[in-house]
Amino acid sequence: MTPEEFRRAGHELIDFIADHLDTSAGADGAPNERSVSRRPVQPTVAPGDVRAALPEHPPTERETFDAVMADVERVIVPGITNWQHPGWFAYFPANVSYPSILGELLSAGLGVQGMSWVTSPACTEVETLMLDWMQELLGLPESFRSTSDTGGGVIQGSASEATLVAILSARHRATNGAVNAGGDTTGLVAYATSQSHSSIEKGLRIAGIGTDRMRTVPHDEQFAMRPDALREMIAADLAAGLVPFFVNANHGSTSSMAFDPSAEIGTICREHGIWFHVDGAMAGIAALVPEYRWVNSGIELADSYCTNPHKWMGVNFDCTTYWTGDRASLLGALSILPDYLRSAAAESGAVIDYRDWQIPLGRRFRALKLWFTIRMDGVDAFRERIRRDVQLTQSLATAARADHRFEVVAPHPLNLLCLAARAGNETTDALIERANASGTALFTRTVLDGRSVLRISIGSHTTRSEHVDAAWELLQRSV
Known part of the structure; x- marks a missing residue:
């Protein structure tokens, strides 16, 4: 060509x-x-x-x-x-947006490898700036900022990769780095609720922590982790000679939009020196809106946190923002320095080599699409979209409660509504199949405490009130 x-x-x-x-x-x-x-x-x-x-x-x-x-x-x-x-x-x-597509195109056209500062200084420094911009926009702790003594941020490919990085960092800290030499993970125990993303279990498997060392902490009627149950499980494992090393909290779980009480969970983790990771992949972007900044509650106690601009914010996949307050453990877990990657800039300590902050060596110039989107769409556009989607969700919840055939089965503070047919699981499952077969809308199913649930996630940048109204009419006809 x-x-x-x-x-x-x-x-x-x-x-x-x-x-x-x-x-x-x-x-x-x-x-x-x-x-x-x-x-x-x-x-x-x-x-x-x-x-x-x-x-x-x-x-x-x-x-x-x-x-x-x-x-x-x-x-x-x-x-x-x-x-x-x-x-x-x-x-x-x-979502995708026109600016993010242009940023992705420019990244492909420039064709740089951003594995270290010396292989592309602009790739590294724009990324660092974007993580600091996002830390500011989301109101995250100062310990996550690149200028802090102990923390910083990086763009990961997905929340699943971010979770794995957090687990590996926690594993390194819990073993004082011994795992790097001996690979022994015997006795390490992790904790999460049934609402946590499947990437938690997958990450633990990859890290050599067997499924029998993953504790499912009971949740309350809001599908949020019970801190008292967590404390009891940690005490039991310590008494058995095991080593609690990782706790995951959800800030907007995929299945039910559950928010775990991170202030209480983080306090327990601090008492026992356990790595505390907060997964805000789905809902953390809501913090762009000042009145929804409550989604950050307790994050100041977290060792790591992630959220996805490639979901609600409109930056095309892949773009997960991940921060840690314990940079030393992250680098201890992931930094390997063969001679061909050495540079005077890195050895001076003046630059970041992001290859040490992720699983692969190579990395694209992903920060460009975040930079383009923030500058060309503007933060007010993101806030307007988030407010609109939350309002549409609340209006739909009101309509659902007015129809005796449906039940709202989980809290809906943001843009996810979980419904079930009062007639039972078979009716709910049939409803989902019939509605999806129409081709005009698509819903997904989940199971909450044994109950089939229809999830309605409102957040497409093309969705307006008339589309939500049409979806609700479709569900009413299909039940």
Whole structure:
């Protein structure tokens, strides 16, 4: 591909993406024919259909951009689940924005490797600045700022990676670094509730902490961890000669939007020297709005914290912001320095080498999309979106309570509403299937204390009040 061909194709691709994401009505009152809103939320394909529609073997000769895009429109787009659809109420928000797409494009075009400061100074320093910007915007503890003596932040690929980094840091601290040499994790015990993300268990497995060393702490009627139960479990494990080393608290769990009482949990962890990680992946971005800053309650006691701009904030995946107040344990767990990576800048202690803050060595210039989005959309736009989505959720909860066929089964302080059919689990499961089969909206199922639950996650940047109203009418017809 020549530079001229690249320019032409790039313009065409940008137009294609803009048409796909544009859900506004045209002169005829309908979105453009390529708009995501004109497609079903979930594709009607069977396993193997997409592959079967494409050649089995790679081409030996060059193909044109037009030929590739023809297959994109014929095969790829009809085969994707449309996370940007205005009828998206499943899982969690996974928004993209035009500025973040441009930042991602620039990152790809520059093609730098940001594994250390010396391999791309701007990549490192813009990332450090972005983590400090986010620390300020979210009102997080000063101990998480890059200028603190003990902490700092980094962009991870996902909250799952952030969780693993936290577990490895905790493991290093609990063993005084001995795990690096001997690999012995015998006796280490971790704690979380049933509402915690599956990445907790996966991270513990990767770190060599077996599932039998993961304690499920009972929760209360709000699905929040009971501190008294945590204290009792820690005491029992200590009496058995085990080593409590890691506690996870949820600040907005995926299943139920549960908020654990971190001030009490953090106090218990401090008493016993246990690493305290707070997972705010789904809801932490709400702290951009001053009146929702309560989502940070107790974070000042955390050793680590993460939240996802690639969910509610509109920065396209992948962009998880992760902070720690114990930089020494993180570096102790992850820093390896072969001769070919040594540099005078790093040895002087004047720079950050982010390869030591993550699992892989290589890293992209992800900070660009966060920088572009904050500057070009502005923080007020994020706040307006968050306030709108919370209000839509509260209005929907009011409507659901007025219909005797439904029950609201979990707190809904932000943008997730959990409903169940009063007739029982089979009715709820059938309701979800029928509603999703419509193609106009998509919901996900979870189980809360043995009860089937329909989750309604409101947060797509294209979702407006009319889409929520249509979704509610769909559920009322389908029950």
